[in-house]
Amino acid sequence: xxxxxxxxxxxxxxxxxxxxxxxxxxxxxxxxxxxxxxxxxxxxxxxxxxxxxxxxxxxxxxxxxxxxxxxxxxxxxxxxxxxxxxxxxxxxxxxxxxxxxxxxxxxxxxxxxxxxxxxxxxxxxxxxxxxxxxxxxxxxxxxxxxxxxxxxxxxxxxxxxxxxxxxxxxxxxxxxxxxxxxxxxxxxxxxxxxxxxxxxxxx
Amino acid sequence: xxxxxxxxxxxxxxxxxxxxxxxxxxxxxxxxxxxxxxxxxxxxxxxxxxxxxxxxxxxxxxxxxxxxxxxxxxxxxxxxxxxxxxxxxxxxxxxxxxxxxxxxxxxxxxxxxxxxxxxxxxxxxxxxxxxxxxxxxxxxxxxxxxxxxxxxxxxxxxxxxxxxxxxxxxxxxxxxxxxxxxxxxxxxxxxxxxxxxxxxxxxxxxxxxxxxxxxxxxxxxxxxxxxxxxxxxxxxxxxxxxxxxxxxxxxxxxxxxxxxxxxxxxxxxxxxxxxxxxxxxxxxxxxxxxxxxxxxxxxxxxxxxxxxxx
Ligand SMILES: Cc1cc2nc3c(=O)[nH]c(=O)nc-3n(C[C@@H](O)[C@@H](O)[C@H](O)COP(=O)(O)O)c2cc1C
Ligand SMILES: Cc1cc2nc3c(=O)[nH]c(=O)nc-3n(C[C@H](O)[C@H](O)[C@H](O)COP(=O)(O)O)c2cc1C
Numbered sequence: 043x044x045x046x047x048x049x050x051x052x053x054x055x056x057x058x059x060x061x062x063x064x065x066x067x068x069x070x071x072x073x074x075x076x077x078x079x080x081x082x083x084x085x086x087x088x089x090x091x092x093x094x095x096x097x098x099x100x101x102x103x104x105x106x107x108x109x110x111x112x113x114x115x116x117x118x119x120x121x122x123x124x125x126x127x128x129x130x131x132x133x134x135x136x137x138x139x140x141x142x143x144x145x146x147x148x149x150x151x152x153x154x155x156x157x158x159x160x161x162x163x164x165x166x167x168x169x170x171x172x173x174x175x176x177x178x179x180x181x182x183x184x185x186x187x188x189x190x191x192x193x194x195x196x197x198x199x200x201x202x203x204x205x206x207x208x209x210x211x212x213x214x215x216x217x218x219x220x221x222x223x224x225x226x227x228x229x230x231x232x233x234x235x236x237x238x239x240x241x242x243x244x245x
Numbered sequence: 246x247x248x249x250x251x252x253x254x255x256x257x258x259x260x261x262x263x264x265x266x267x268x269x270x271x272x273x274x275x276x277x278x279x280x281x282x283x284x285x286x287x288x289x290x291x292x293x294x295x296x297x298x299x300x301x302x303x304x305x306x307x308x309x310x311x312x313x314x315x316x317x318x319x320x321x322x323x324x325x326x327x328x329x330x331x332x333x334x335x336x337x338x339x340x341x342x343x344x345x346x347x348x349x350x351x352x353x354x355x356x357x358x359x360x361x362x363x364x365x366x367x368x369x370x371x372x373x374x375x376x377x378x379x380x381x382x383x384x385x386x387x388x389x390x391x392x393x394x395x396x397x398x399x400x401x402x403x404x405x406x407x408x409x410x411x412x413x414x415x416x417x418x419x420x421x422x423x424x425x426x427x428x429x430x431x432x433x434x435x436x437x438x439x440x441x442x443x444x445x446x447x448x449x450x451x452x453x454x455x456x457x458x459x460x461x462x463x464x465x466x467x468x469x470x471x472x473x474x475x476x477x478x479x480x481x482x483x484x485x486x487x488x489x490x491x492x493x494x495x496x497x498x499x500x501x502x503x504x505x506x507x508x509x510x511x512x513x514x515x516x517x518x519x520x521x522x523x524x525x526x527x528x529x530x531x532x533x534x535x536x537x538x539x540x541x542x543x544x545x546x547x548x549x550x551x552x553x554x555x
């Protein structure tokens with residue numbers, strides 16, 4: 043069974059995006075193992091001259107390294123990814139690069155009707171940057187709008203169509219993870235490339 | 246005019262800080278720019294509202310009081326730094342100092358692209374409804390390959406780049422004037438509209454004193470008082486010469502109704518292009534000179550936003 047990390051892109055205690063990942067963990071437990079990881083609690087990224095990355099970031103990096111893929115759930119703040127998730131991604135691309143060539147699936151929930159479409163596009167753009175270079179699943183977008191009404195008391199998605207859509211997307215993602223494992227030719231080049239960038243960014 | 250500048254970073258050593266400092270020093274004869282630090286602003290957290298902390302209130306006050314803002318943004322992972330994003334989140338949560346504020350974006354980066362993606366992204370963030378800034382359109386200033394750009398004194402080495410920066414800044418200053426004028430005409434934000442003096446009891450340098458503002462022949466009396474010219478007399482303009490008759494012909498043939506209210510809220514001109522009855526916002530000749538409180542019954546204040554104020 044494949045093992046995935048579910049990255050919770052927020053620091054609020056009551057988060058529908060965390061709820062969405064918790065739902066996926068339960069809902070897909072026969073097909074895959076999903077471990078939720080919080081991104082809060084990291085210090086503000088300040089490009090430390092000594093290149094020292096906080097222990098917590100290294101711990102997250104190790105878990106991502108050991109996983110087969112990462113599912114990131116992002117809220118939308120000001121038409122973009124919340125600062126707390128951006129901050130985690132900065133630490134996770136400063137001398138360490140756990141997301142390099144990792145298969146990533148992006149999901150998001152918002153109170154409004156657009157369901158984080160802009161935040162997801164923003165996140166995709168960040169994950170495409172040379173410092174991160176993740177392998178984001180193409181042409182997939184899982185948006186949950188009007189999320190305050192989306193879950194029942196047990197934390198299950200009530201809309202059957204939404205669940206069906208998620209099932210299909212997750213099946214595709216599992217396939218995508220398998221295909222990605224075949225795409226190892228660039229990995230070595232990518233690693234060398236990112237080393238060069240590190241040397242530049244550290245200066 | 247007074248601007249504030251923010252470098253989107255919490256690092257001590259930052260090329261964007263150097264760039265902002267250069268702009269503030271080098272163009273000090275054009276405009277006063279105060280640089281604000283964001284080092285003390287914590288990570289945004291909805292559950293732990295820090296809006297009333299000294300650090301956030303300081304930024305809130307400074308930005309609210311400024312005529313405009315310049316933001317110098319680094320680029321990390323194709324976007325702005327989390328540190329800058331966090332500041333914007335705090336300032337779009339319970340307080341909204343960027344609302345209707347003109348903002349110019351500049352940026353420096355190590356690579357060829359020179360923060361272009363971060364700038365585009367910052368623009369999108371600043372225009373989100375909770376932030377509601379008015380971002381200076383076009384006119385990108387990107388400083389690529391920044392490690393080679395400055396000399397030891399923090400001055401830009403390339404004169405052409407400095408000249409381009411100056412022309413961009415000058416255009417922005419004009420933009421700030423236009424935006425703030427529109428904002429004043431519409432009464433700014435709503436509480437400002439309530440407290441605004443529409444009775445024109447103040448006095449500005451162009452106010453013509455000792456003439457009854459409400460009088461129907463205010464124009465004639467005021468003209469006599471200041472010896473206003475008319476008819477075939479030439480007036481020198483920026484740029485050209487027209488007689489008063491030509492000016493009238495020109496203004497009255499405009500396809501829009503122009504209204505000029507001065508910053509003391511006195512209605513002093515409209516282009517009498519057609520009969521009162523046919524006008525979209527009817528003006529009577531006798532109204533000219535009136536304080537706005539007489540021209541606009543209080544409920545009609547919004548209409549002012551389409552008028553023209555200096
Ligand atoms: C500062 C701030 C800005 C926000 N901006 C947006 C936005 O641009 N679009 C949106 O859909 N929701 C916005 N929201 C509401 C979101 O919190 C909400 O839609 C979010 O995605 C729900 O995720 P959560 O339950 O995991 O916190 C904003 C909230 C805050 C506090
Ligand atoms: C984690 C990280 C990611 C970065 N990503 C980018 C990038 O996507 N594009 C870029 O031009 N520079 C990137 N850089 C390099 C510089 O930080 C960047 O060019 C910056 O704008 C320099 O400005 P500063 O001296 O004010 O920090 C990155 C640096 C770090 C540490």
